[in-house]
Amino acid sequence: xxMPAAELxxxxxxxxxxxxxxxxxxxxxxxxxxxxxxxxxxKGLPRVRQHQLVYAALKGKMGGALHALALETSAPA
Amino acid sequence: MTDTAADVSAVNGFxxxxxxxxxxALFMKGxxxxxxxxxxxxxxxxLDHLGVExxxxxxxxxxxxxxxxxxxxxxxxxxxxxxxxxxxxxxDIVREMFQSGELKTLLAEQGLLAA
Numbered sequence: 542x543x544m545p546a547a548e549l550x551x552x553x554x555x556x557x558x559x560x561x562x563x564x565x566x567x568x569x570x571x572x573x574x575x576x577x578x579x580x581x582x583x584k585g586l587p588r589v590r591q592h593q594l595v596y597a598a599l600k601g602k603m604g605g606a607l608h609a610l611a612l613e614t615s616a617p618a
Numbered sequence: 619m620t621d622t623a624a625d626v627s628a629v630n631g632f633x634x635x636x637x638x639x640x641x642x643a644l645f646m647k648g649x650x651x652x653x654x655x656x657x658x659x660x661x662x663x664x665l666d667h668l669g670v671e672x673x674x675x676x677x678x679x680x681x682x683x684x685x686x687x688x689x690x691x692x693x694x695x696x697x698x699x700x701x702x703x704x705x706x707x708x709x710d711i712v713r714e715m716f717q718s719g720e721l722k723t724l725l726a727e728q729g730l731l732a733a
Contacts, residue, residue, distance in 0.1 A: 557681065558688070588707060588714070588715075589693075592710070611710050613710070
């Protein structure tokens with residue numbers, strides 16, 4: 542069940558208002574994305590916690606509507 | 619207690635036991651010899667490359683386990699790597715940690731790599 546990139550990006554922006562976000566549709570099928578997110582929300586958190594924040598922002602779509610989302614998260618340098 | 623609650627607690631018990639008894643445990647789709655998904659295959663390759671012994675648990679053998687492992691770790695996708703009972707991450711994190719050398723350091727610190 543694909544999900545438009547714009548919807549994904551909107552969910553991420555809503556959850557991380559300060560973030561720099563780049564979403565890439567890896568396979569062109571609306572189902573395999575890569576997202577790079579740079580946000581102060583990630584500061585000092587281990588990667589597992591950073592990614593859990595992102596999954597929480599997607600409210601259960603991950604593993605459901607979204608098959609694959611490669612994540613690169615970091616705090617601003 | 620409903621059947622569903624009993625199932626959840628049985629699955630959680632199985633997962634805790636697995637990650638306690640095996641220093642490196644990978645919940646994956648398929649088996650280490652025959653991964654059933656590209657993301658699981660990547661993690662198997664990395665662990666093989668580092669020469670660490672691990673147990674692969676095929677979550678496709680039961681839907682309860684497949685859902686249970688996601689609830690247990692609060693992580694929506696498979697594969698999931700545990701080292702000494704701690705959740706390390708999924709494919710992206712394991713790959714990043716491998717590339718930066720962090721994974722090797724972690725395994726070495728835990729005494730899981732041959733010197």
